[in-house]
Amino acid sequence: MCGICGIVNYSHGINEALLRNMCAALKHRGPDDEGIYLSNKGISVGLGHRRLSIIDLSSAGHQPMSNEDNTIWISFNGEIYNYKELKLILEKKGHRFKSATDTETVIHLYEEYGKDCVKHLRGMFAFAIWDEKERSLFLARDRLGKKPLLYSFKDGVFYFASEFSAFFANGAIGKALNAEAVSHYLGLGYIPAPLTIYKDILKLKPANTLVLKNNTLEIHQYWRLDYEKKINISEEEAALEVLRLLEDAVKIRLYSDVPLGAFLSGGIDSAIVVALMSKVSSSRINTFSIGFDEAAYNELKYARKIAQRYHTNHNEFIVRPNAVELLPVIVKHYGEPYADSSSIPTYYVSKLTRQHVTVALNGDGGDEALAGYERYSAVLLAERYQCLPLFLRRLLRSAVGYLPAEEEPKDIIKRAKRFLDGADFAFLKRYFYWVGIFSPEEKDQLLSPEFRSRAPVDTGIFLEKEIGDLSMLNLVDRLLYIDTVTYLPNDLLVKVDIASMSNSLEVRSPFLDHQFIEFAASLPAEYKIRGGIKKFILKKAAKELLPKENIYRKKMGFGVPVSRWLRGEMKDYLKDNLLSRKSLSRGYFYPSRIKELVSGHIDGRFDYGSKLWSLLMLELWHQRFID
Numbered sequence: 001m002c003g004i005c006g007i008v009n010y011s012h013g014i015n016e017a018l019l020r021n022m023c024a025a026l027k028h029r030g031p032d033d034e035g036i037y038l039s040n041k042g043i044s045v046g047l048g049h050r051r052l053s054i055i056d057l058s059s060a061g062h063q064p065m066s067n068e069d070n071t072i073w074i075s076f077n078g079e080i081y082n083y084k085e086l087k088l089i090l091e092k093k094g095h096r097f098k099s100a101t102d103t104e105t106v107i108h109l110y111e112e113y114g115k116d117c118v119k120h121l122r123g124m125f126a127f128a129i130w131d132e133k134e135r136s137l138f139l140a141r142d143r144l145g146k147k148p149l150l151y152s153f154k155d156g157v158f159y160f161a162s163e164f165s166a167f168f169a170n171g172a173i174g175k176a177l178n179a180e181a182v183s184h185y186l187g188l189g190y191i192p193a194p195l196t197i198y199k200d201i202l203k204l205k206p207a208n209t210l211v212l213k214n215n216t217l218e219i220h221q222y223w224r225l226d227y228e229k230k231i232n233i234s235e236e237e238a239a240l241e242v243l244r245l246l247e248d249a250v251k252i253r254l255y256s257d258v259p260l261g262a263f264l265s266g267g268i269d270s271a272i273v274v275a276l277m278s279k280v281s282s283s284r285i286n287t288f289s290i291g292f293d294e295a296a297y298n299e300l301k302y303a304r305k306i307a308q309r310y311h312t313n314h315n316e317f318i319v320r321p322n323a324v325e326l327l328p329v330i331v332k333h334y335g336e337p338y339a340d341s342s343s344i345p346t347y348y349v350s351k352l353t354r355q356h357v358t359v360a361l362n363g364d365g366g367d368e369a370l371a372g373y374e375r376y377s378a379v380l381l382a383e384r385y386q387c388l389p390l391f392l393r394r395l396l397r398s399a400v401g402y403l404p405a406e407e408e409p410k411d412i413i414k415r416a417k418r419f420l421d422g423a424d425f426a427f428l429k430r431y432f433y434w435v436g437i438f439s440p441e442e443k444d445q446l447l448s449p450e451f452r453s454r455a456p457v458d459t460g461i462f463l464e465k466e467i468g469d470l471s472m473l474n475l476v477d478r479l480l481y482i483d484t485v486t487y488l489p490n491d492l493l494v495k496v497d498i499a500s501m502s503n504s505l506e507v508r509s510p511f512l513d514h515q516f517i518e519f520a521a522s523l524p525a526e527y528k529i530r531g532g533i534k535k536f537i538l539k540k541a542a543k544e545l546l547p548k549e550n551i552y553r554k555k556m557g558f559g560v561p562v563s564r565w566l567r568g569e570m571k572d573y574l575k576d577n578l579l580s581r582k583s584l585s586r587g588y589f590y591p592s593r594i595k596e597l598v599s600g601h602i603d604g605r606f607d608y609g610s611k612l613w614s615l616l617m618l619e620l621w622h623q624r625f626i627d
Contacts, residue, residue, distance in 0.1 A: 002029060002030040002049060002050055002051050002052055002063070002075075002076065002077045002078075002162075003023070003026030003027075003028075003029030003030045003049070003050040003077065003161075003162045003163065003166070003501075004026075004047075004048065004049055004050075004075040004076065004077045004126065004127065004128060004149075004160070004161065004162050005019070005022040005023060005026060005047075005048040005049075005075075005159075005160065005161040005162065005166045006019075006045070006046055006047045006048055006075060006128050006130075006137075006159070006160050006161075007019060007022075007044075007045070007046045007157065007158065007159055008043065008044070008045050008046075008130075008137050008157070008158040008212055009043070009044040009045075009156065009157050009158075010043060010044075010156040010157070010215050011155075011156045011157070012044065012157075013040055013044045014038060014040070014044045014045070014046040015170075016036070016038060016046075017170075018169070018170045018172060019036050019038070019046040019048050020034075020036065020048070021169035021170050022048050022161060022166040022167075022169045022170075023036065023048040023049065023050055023166075024169065025163070025165040025166045025168075025169045026048075026050045026161070026162055026163060026165065026166055027050055028333075028501065028502050028503070028504055029050050029052065029077075029162060029163070029501045029504070030049070030050025030051040030052045030504075031050070031052065031504050032051050032052055032053040033049075033050070033051035033053065033061075033062060033063075034048075034049065034050055034051070035048070035049045035051070035062055035063050035064055036048045036049070036064070037064040037066075037073050037075075037130070039130070039132070041132070042135070043135055045130050045137070047064040047073055047074075047075040047128060047130060048064075048075065048166075049063040049064050049075045049076075051063060052358070052504055052506060053257075053258065054079065054256055054257065054258055054358065054359060054506055061099055061101045061103065063075055063076060063103060065099075065101075065103050065104060065107060066107070067107050067108070067111060068096065068098075070132075071131070071132040071133050072107055072110060072111065072129060072130070072131055072132065073129070073130045073132075074103060074106060074107050074110075074127055074128065074129045074130075075127065075128050076102075076103040076106060076125065076127040077125065077126045077127060077147050077162055078123060078124045078125030078126060078127070078142065078146070078147045079102060079123050079124055079125070079253075079506070079508065080102035080105060080106065080121050080122065080123040080125065081122050081123045081252040081253060081255070081513075082121070082122040082123070082252065083101075083102035083105040083123075086105050086109060086120060086121075087105050087108075090105065090108045090109065090112060093112060095108040095111070095112070102123070106121070106125075106127060106129075107129070109121070110129055110131075110138070115138060115209055115211065115220070115222075116222075117140075118140045118209060118222055118223075119222060119223070121142070122252075122513070122514065122515070123142065124142045124144075124146030124147050124508070124509075124512075125140065125141070125142045125146075125147055126139075126140070126141045126142065126147035126148060126149040126162065126204075127139070127140055128160060134213065135213065135214075136211055136212060136213035137158065137210075137211070137212040137213075138209065138210070138211055139151065139160060139204060139209065139210040139211075139212075140208075140209045140210075141204050141205070141206055141207070141208055141209075142206065142207070143206060143207045143223045143514045143517075144206055144207075144365070144484070144488065144489060144493070144512050144514065144517065145193075145205070145206030145207075145488070145489030145490075145493050146493055146497070146509065146512060147162075147497065148162055148163065148203070148494065148497055149162065149203070149204040150162070150163070150164065150167070150196065150201055150202065150203055150204070151201070151202055151204060151210065152167060152173050152200050152201045152202070153212075153217060154200055156215060158212050159172065159173060163333070163335055163498075164196075164198075164201065164335025164336060165332075165333075165335060167201060168625075173198070173200055173201060174198075174199075174200055175198055175625060175626060176198065176199040176200060177197065177198070177199065177626070178195060178196065178197055178198060178199045179451060179454035179455040180195065180454075180455050180456060180462075181195045181196060181197045181198075181336075182197065182337075182451075182455060182588065182618070183443065183447070183455035183456055183457060183459065184459045184462060185197070185336075185337050185339070185614070185618065186437060186438045186443055186446070186447075186614060186618075187432065187436050187437065187438055187439075187440075187443065187459030187460075188432075188435070188436055188437065188459060188486075188490075188491075189338070189339035189340055189436075189437050189491065189610070189614055190338055190339065190340065190490045190491045190494065191336055191337070191490070192459075192462070192463060192466065192486060192490050193205045193206075193489065193490055196336055197336035197337060197621070198336070204219075205221075205489075206485075206489045207221055207222055207223040207224065208220065208221050208222070209222055223514070225481065225484060225485075225517065225518065225521050226518070226521060226522075227473050227477040227480065227481055227521045227522075228472060228473065229522060230522055230523070230524055231522045231523070233523070235527065235537065235540065238523055238527055238537050239537055239540045239541040240541070241519065242516075242519075242520075242537055242538060242541045243276075243541045245513070245515060245516045245519055246272065246273075246276060246510055246511070246516060247276045247279065247280060248513075248515075249510035249511070249513035249515070249516050250273060250276040250277055250280060250361065250510045251276075251280045253361055253508040253510055254277065254280065254281060254361075256358075256359050258357070258358040258359060259286070259356065259357040259358055259359070260286070260357055260358070260359040260360070260361075261285065261286030261287060261288055261353060261356065261357040261359070261360050261361075262274050262277055262285060262286070262287050262288070262312075262360055262361040262362065263287075263288055263289075263349060263353065263360055263361070263362040263363070263507075264287040264288065264289045264303045264306060264307060264312075264314070265289065265299050265302075265303060265363070266289070266299035266300070266301070266302025266303035266304075266305070266306065266550065267299070267302070267363060267550075267555065268363075268366070268535065268538065268539065268542060268546065268550060268551055269363025269364075269365075269366035269367070269372075269511060269538075270303075270362060270363035271302075271303075271306045271363075271542075271545075271546050271550050272363070272366075272538070272541075272542055272545060272546065273361050273362070273363050273510055273511075274287055274306055274307075274310060274312065275306070275309075275310060275542075275545040275546060276510075276545075277361065278310040278311075278312070284311065284312065284313050285310065285312045285313065286312065286313045286315070286356060286357055287303070287306075287307050287312040287313070287314045287315065288315045288317075288349060288352065288353040288356070288360065289303040289304075289307075289314070289315070289316050289317070289349075290316070290317045290318070290319050290345060290348055290349045290352065291316065291317070291318050291319070292318070292319060292320075292345075292560070293318070293320060294561055294564075300316055300318075302549070302550055302553065303316075304316070305547055305549070305550060306546065306547075306550065309546075309547065315352070315353075315356065317348070317349075317352050319345065319348045323344060323560075323565060323570060324570060324573050326344060326347065327616075327617075327620055328620065328624065329347075329502075330343055330344070330347060331617065331620045331621050331624050332624060333498050333499075333502040334494070334498050334621075335625070336621060336625075337614075337617050337618045337621045338494065338495070338617060339437065339610070339613055339614035339617050339618075340491055340492075340495050341559060341560050341562045341613055342495065342559050342560065343495045343498070343499055344560050345559075345560060346495055346496060346499040346500075347499040347502070347503070350499045350500040350502075350503045350505050350507075351503045353503075353505060354503045354504060354505040357505075358504075358505065358506060359505070359506045359507075359508065360500075360505060360506070360507050360508070361507070361508050361509070361510060362496070362507055362508070362509055363509075363511060364492060364493070364496060364507075364509040364511060364512060365488070365509050365510075365511030365512035365517070366511045366535065366538065367483075367535075368480060368483045368484050368487070368488050368492075369480070369484075369511055369516065369517055369520040369521075370520055370528050370534075370535040370536075370537065370538050371476055371479075371480060371525075371528040371529045371534050371535060372534050372535045372555060373483070373534070373555075374415070374534075374555070375431070375434050375435065375479065376476055376479055376480075376528075376529050376534055377529065377532055377534060378419055378434065379427075379430070379431070379475050379476070379479055380475060380476070380529070381419070381423075382419070382422075382423040382430060383475065385420075385423045386423065386424065393423075393424065396420065397420045397421075414607070418434065419434075421433070422434050427475070427478070428460055428463075428464055429460055431479065431482060432459060432460045432463070435487065436459070437610050437611055437614050438611060438614075440457045440458040440459070440460070442611075443457045444457055445590070445593060446589050446590065446593050446594075447588065447589060447590075448587055448588060448589055448590055450587060451587060451588050451589070463482075463486060466485070466486070467481070467482055467485060467486070470482075474525050475525075476525040476528060476529055477521075477525055480521070480528070484517075496509075523537065534555075539551050539552065562609045562610065562613045563601070563607050563608075563609030563610075564609075566601060566602070566609055566612050566613065566616075567601055567602045567604065571602055574598065574602075574612060574616060575598060575602075577616060577619050577620065577623075578594055578598055578612070578615055578616060578619055579594070579595065579598060582627075583619050583622075586622065588618075589615075594615070597611060597612055597615070598612065
């Protein structure tokens with residue numbers, strides 16, 4: 001696991017100091033080694049690399065790495081789990097290896113298959129290859145977007161890097177604001193690829209490759225998840241195949257030359273990963289869990305059951321988050337506004353885990369593969385709700401609207417109000433209302449006229465173009481696909497990558513193995529959710545592995561009490577930042593609306609927790625990167 005960066009300059013040479021500064025900005029991603037490659041043969045090229053040593057700890061793993069005649073150079077970030085099989089195939093074809101790394105396998109795959117090399121890879125990756133003979137740069141990102149890759153191309157100079165910090169190491173890239181990205185951020189809490197908050201920087205989307213040749217870019221999508229082709233399989237066979245594929249995905253992720261463990265939340269996904277790790281590993285598993293003082297956010301008792309069942313070397317931490325102290329650190333590492341408050345506990349568990357191991361497995365991806373979120377049940381319920389007579393729907397909304405809601409994450413009245421508010425919408429609008437922060441109507445009330453003229457208000461229109469036509473899919477598969485191509489790579493995986501790599505920790509996700517994801521997509525929708533039971537087939541598969549209480553308990557998530565914080569210990573911090581003269585004069589928003597949101601929340605008249613958190617993170621980003 002590493003940080004990568006580089007420059008291709010068609011008009012001038014490359015300053016070595018600039019490239020080294022880009023590398024230095026990524027040191028947290030790779031504290032063990034640094035390397036650069038420079039070439040000035042007509043086109044100036046520089047590749048940079050920071051290494052976190054996981055496989056082959058010797059100097060043979062130093063990057064950037066080349067082939068035998070130094071005509072192909074690579075800077076690689078990630079892990080290729082099938083590299084040993086690939087190495088055997090390539091050796092039979094005459095390729096010779098000088099190291100035991102997965103990185104060198106990618107070099108020889110590129111020699112053999114060119115751009116199609118990515119189709120042979122099983123793992124998480126973002127890499128750059130400079131082909132001296134072709135005079136071309138080849139960038140690639142893994143299928144689901146586990147590893148990030150940013151780029152900028154302006155005036156004949158191309159930059160790429162794992163994180164925003166590398167672009168700003170020498171002021172080489174400007175920080176001009178992308179107003180459209182701000183609007184989408186307010187709608188979703190994250191900025192969807194390929195956009196970033198900066199006009200001159202873009203994200204390479206998952207499952208995409210980029211070729212830079214003759215001063216021209218060509219981007220290609222090499223993989224797409226297919227939900228249309230369904231297999232004919234019994235429940236029993238499907239449950240067995242789910243376990244077989246997950247066991248294989250866990251097994252290949254256990255190879256490491258450094259200490260390894262697992263995040264254990266107590267939820268079904270991480271619990272199954274730990275159970276399968278215990279089954280295939282010859283040594284005792286290290287597990288790591290964090291809890292909170294607030295009972296509604298604490299899952300330690302469920303994690304403890306799994307740890308005891310599988311006799312793991314279990315480590316528990318009670319976290320009392322100091323959000324005011326941590327937020328500037330989070331803002332710095334994310335590099336653009338990011339409003340998922342679960343980044344706080346994810347950062348803490350990564351930091352604490354890194355004190356013991358260098359690699360950790362987790363349960364990410366299970367919800368997106370097998371329908372684990374509440375919205376999967378809600379979308380089916382909404383279809384039935386829309387069949388009710390209009391007067392009955394109005395009566396129901398009115399009755400629930402009068403009921404008092406609590407701030408607890410699973411408060412049924414609060415959830416019922418949100419469900420009913422969006423249940424009458426068309427499918428996509430309903431989805432974005434349920435998962436979003438500010439609706440288009442709310443953004444219209446918030447954004448100033450000048451800013452609104454520069455930014456589209458409706459994020460759904462942007463994402464609808466990105467998603468494409470889903471009319472041929474059933475409702476559950478539509479939702480699964482949307483989450484897999486939007487929320488998963490742009491929110492969840494960004495959160496985990498930044499939180500873990502800022503602590504020099506590598507995180508591996510068996511549920512995100514593309515072979516498992518493809519199988520899950522091929523299963524009938526009723527195997528994923530049935531009779532209100534989410535992840536139906538996974539729960540059936542887990543019955544011999546986990547206690548019933550762990551399998552069928554309600555999903556808790558990995559959140560923090562944002563609403564309570566913002567009207568409690570963070571009240572003054574919120575007001576000092578959002579209501580300052582500088583903040584209110586930025587020109588993004590109507591100042592009166594910001595004041596209404598702050599006062600309404602602090603007074604307890606409304607719960608604007610998620611809205612205010614997103615505005616606070618935007619303001620803190622502005623202070624750190626623009627001011």
